[in-house]
Amino acid sequence: MAGVRMSAPLQALHQKLGPGAVGVLMALFAAGPVLLALPAGRMADRYGYHRPLYLAVGLSVSGGLIAALSSQYLAMCAAAMLTGAGTNFGLITIQRTAGRMAVDSTERMRVFSWLGLAPALANFLGPVTAGAVIDHVGFRAAFGVLMLMPLASLLFSRFVPRETPVQTVQAQRAGTSWDLLRSPALRHLLLVNWLHSASWDVHTFLLPILGHERGLSASAIGGILGVFAVSVASVRFVIPFIAHRLTEAQVVAGAMLSVAAIFAVYPFVHSAWLMAGCAGLLGLALGSVQPMVMSMLHHITPEHRHGEAIAFRSMALNMSSTLMPLLFGLAGTAIGAATLFWVMGAAVGAGSVPARRLAPTSGH
Template sequence: MDCSIYCYALLLVYRYTCFKTAKHRLYIMINLSRTFSRINPQIISLVMISLLAHVTLSGGRVASSLYVLQEGHSELVAGLTYGLYSLMPALLSLYIGQWVDRVGPRLIMRLSLITIVLGLLLPALHLSLVSILMCAALSGLGFGGYILSAHVSVSQMKVAQDADRTALFGWLQMGTAVSAVLGPSFVGLLIDNGNFSIAYACLALIVGGGLFWSFRASILEGVRTAKDSKRSNIVQDVVKDPALRRIYLLSMAVYLAWDCFGFMIPVLGSERGYSASAIGLVLSFFAAGTFIVRALLPWLSRKSTEWRTLCISCALAAVVFFLLPFADSLFLLTVLSLAFGLSAGVGHPNVLNLLLRTVSSNKSGEASGLRIMTGNLAGLLGTATCGAVTAAAGVLPVFMGIAAIMSVSSWQANRGQQKGAKNTEN
């Protein structure tokens, strides 16, 4: 599949609005029809299911945190509730990935979506702190299983050239990007105009729509591994292979920067005296940046290798984190947030394509599971460290430390590019 057709379609729409003659418009309409007829329905289905499934994180986290705080529980309990969404994938993703390799992504995807629906129904039917905590654990576990299955399915899709698969991973994550923008606002409206039970029931209905879609979508199964297959596990491969170690370390750096940015921007904004809506505006520019760059990935992936893209991306992230504590206006903060969104948006798709191209096809789920496990652990430990350092010494050491980490990551990505070029020459 030629993934550049997506950007090409957008350009055709623009050209259509510029041409005045009927002849030119007819030419553009014919090209548009040809373009959209070539879109792979498999990736479109997964994008839509991802959008519907991710609502459990983008909306569920907001609803759970608000309920815990409104019921008079401490911020610590609210933080633990929020963290449960990431804790389960951090602990179990590797084993879920091994399961995906054995039975295929289709079954695991549907079971994961069922798990999310069941988790959301608990507080919808009986609202309490216990049901909220169980919902957080089941929702995080279910979405972790879903996204692992989706990654394996995308890795099996046929592409015209290998760079196009990076674009496919970018498009897959556009569904979650849209959900991240719409989910919190949608849940807030449901809570303000109804109650928490109605909000959870609506979220369960939305994810149920994704479950229904999964039975109609074409989900590629890939190569299965026998349960008693004698092979090295992915952890052993990482220990032996320097290239794999570099990929996983870069993945952890991307996770760390992403989570720490989302954690530190509200802290920095509160320190500067900005309102909640102003801080929300800054984070919205970050989300917009990730969406824009992922829409352009079909073109970008053909212009640059994964290593080079990661090198530039990490370098830009380092510059952003270095400048953030010195941004003395809301305008500068939004510009830097947009820049980091453009940087972070290409990180995960390029790392995923590098990883799944490096490992054997019968370890795709296990490799992706280890990536999610290590990434979530890096994010959890990173945000906890950011909070502790900020309380002790302020925000400046935090931003300087993350800038240093991303600078080293850019250097490592450049080394990966150089080693890849040498291997190609040989």
């Protein structure tokens, strides 16, 4: 998906389509996940890992095939919907299965930290591969190569133990998916996770604007974002080795206070090196949150509804990633980039209060 998400807009621009068409295309990568998240979660709860993974691969490969066969804009839109939906379908299934393989909260933190390295690798491998193939062969060949990547997961799926569904259908009939939101712990966790995601989005959105205001070159701004990405991957690599010394709620609350402090300082920093330092610290803070959130999510929800809970998280994050840049654009124009950093920092700092209340009290 990362490769298609880079290639499809480039092809649209190559065809002289405007920014509006590109924006719609990018939004469709998140629209599919929003629509199919709950069905994906319920299917994973009912059938385990393998059947929903096959469907995820089918959706992703179909998107790549459509893009390889046709360069029409509507075909690109369909490819965006299918690859986005397929990737999210698979991600929900993988996250649910990974959490169930762990025996306690410490092991869950380790599992989700290792798992969190995969998107960083994917965001490197997909665009780099696509870019190389586009330059040497063309767009259609790139989509064809990208289409083969999801098929590799079928090979690795053979090594994942098959689950035997037990009493899941009867359990799910006891209520609707939305009943899960009656849990205060889940609502607080989703709020905290949304604030974390919005902080990530606001940094990605505002850094180029702030860098441009400071007179930084494009390569300097790209380097700062690179430092941020390396920091995210680094903290997720370290967590498995120190997980036995950590508690989820303390890490999340501490990370949110750190983000608030960094956002308070960021607008006063003018040199590229100092901005890179802020980005590195921010990456460490934000990168540490996702494994903790996923671990707590598995702890506070019933075992037979883990997939649905992950689906709610996925819906919230994808809707946020679709809508928040639009709001950031309007707010940034009205109040400026620096003020938007401070507003977001204040919101994240306030979010550390419900984060401290997320300490597990009972397990499922």
